């Protein structure tokens with residue numbers, strides 16, 4: 001038996017990025033032999049084992065055969081006769097289909113190294129079209145590597161378009177879409193993922209609410225980029241810049257303006273009430289992909305409140321209090337910094353406004369901290385009970401917001 005490093009670890013090293021030896025492929029072995037050698041079996045669908053000492057994943061070299069539509073319709077074949085090249089041939093992108101042995105010798109039958117140098121994401125073989133998840137993986141890898149100059153090979157984009165046209169993405173299960181989308185939102189340039197999904201037609205199928213934002217104009221004095229889809233892409237990248245790797249913020253950025261696609265044509269380029277009309281499509285997205293509850297709740301807060309936060313300095317203290325209360329920001333204080341960041345990303349995700357400061361963000365944090373410092377314990381200490389506690393608390397918090405607002 002012989003083990004080779006494969007996949008992301010080899011790719012990242014060739015790109016000069018840090019990363020460990022995570023994944024291995026084992027050639028010329030059988031499951032029984034792996035177990036005899038002390039490896040721990042972990043794979044449900046195909047033979048994957050953990051190294052007894054390093055706990056790194058070792059998969060038996062395998063081939064795969066498509067048996068049904070969708071990403072689940074595969075049968076795998078793994079025995080001692082499967083070669084390294086066979087295994088690399090079933091992988092998604094050439095840059096992920098390079099193996100390295102213990103002496104550092106590379107096996108690269110599909111030109112992965114050349115594509116790393118040329119910064120190209122290219123599919124390994126036409127079998128790419130058999131698994132629609134790969135469309136989402138392409139989007140995720142582009143969101144990750146676009147800052148390094150990567151683009152998608154034209155023939156890969158054409159293949160992806162063909163897959164979408166053939167209805168392949170209709171077979172994707174929601175969990176898998178969400179998992180990949182969430183990962184894309186953790187990457188440094190999530191806009192590249194959304195743009196690629198749009199280019200191949202997958203966005204219209206998977207997230208029609210987002211796709212519908214392209215071509216919707218906004219007032220140029222507020223939005224020099226004009227197009228709402230372009231704005232959302234800019235907000236996504238600004239969010240990734242403000243809080244790298246934060247998918248929750250990324251999801252808020254992606255969905256904050258969904259209401260703008262619903263503005264009646266006669267009202268354009270104004271979008272009066274979009275913060276309310278956006279809630280319905282947002283809920284539809286969350287239901288479709290079983291988005292985690294806190295993602296759904298936070299995205300709804302950002303959708304509803306972003307205009308209020310932008311004009312926070314003009315709001316009366318009781319209005320600020322009620323805004324924080326609507327976010328449940330006294331019981332879940334971590335929501336308020338996130339709201340502030342999302343609103344900052346919205347304001348700075350505009351053409352030519354990227355480096356502008358965002359004073360409402362810091363103000364919201366200050367007012368929240370001041371109000372949060374007053375607790376029910378203070379009311380009880382003052383001898384209050386029952387509903388009087390809540391009333392006292394609201395008044396005391398409003399007063400705290402007022403005095404904090406006038407502090408400087």
Ligand SMILES: Nc1ncnc2c1ncn2[C@@H]1O[C@H](COP(=O)(O)OP(=O)(O)OP(=O)(O)O)[C@@H](O)[C@H]1O
Nearest residue numbers: 006007008009023090091092093096097131133134
């Ligand atoms: N759906 C798929 N189709 C084809 N090959 C795949 C697929 N999923 C994973 N692979 C292969 O398995 C390897 C490991 O997959 P994984 O999802 O861990 O990504 P990775 O390339 O290691 O990147 P990361 O650094 O994000 O882990 C990939 O590099 C690729 O060769």
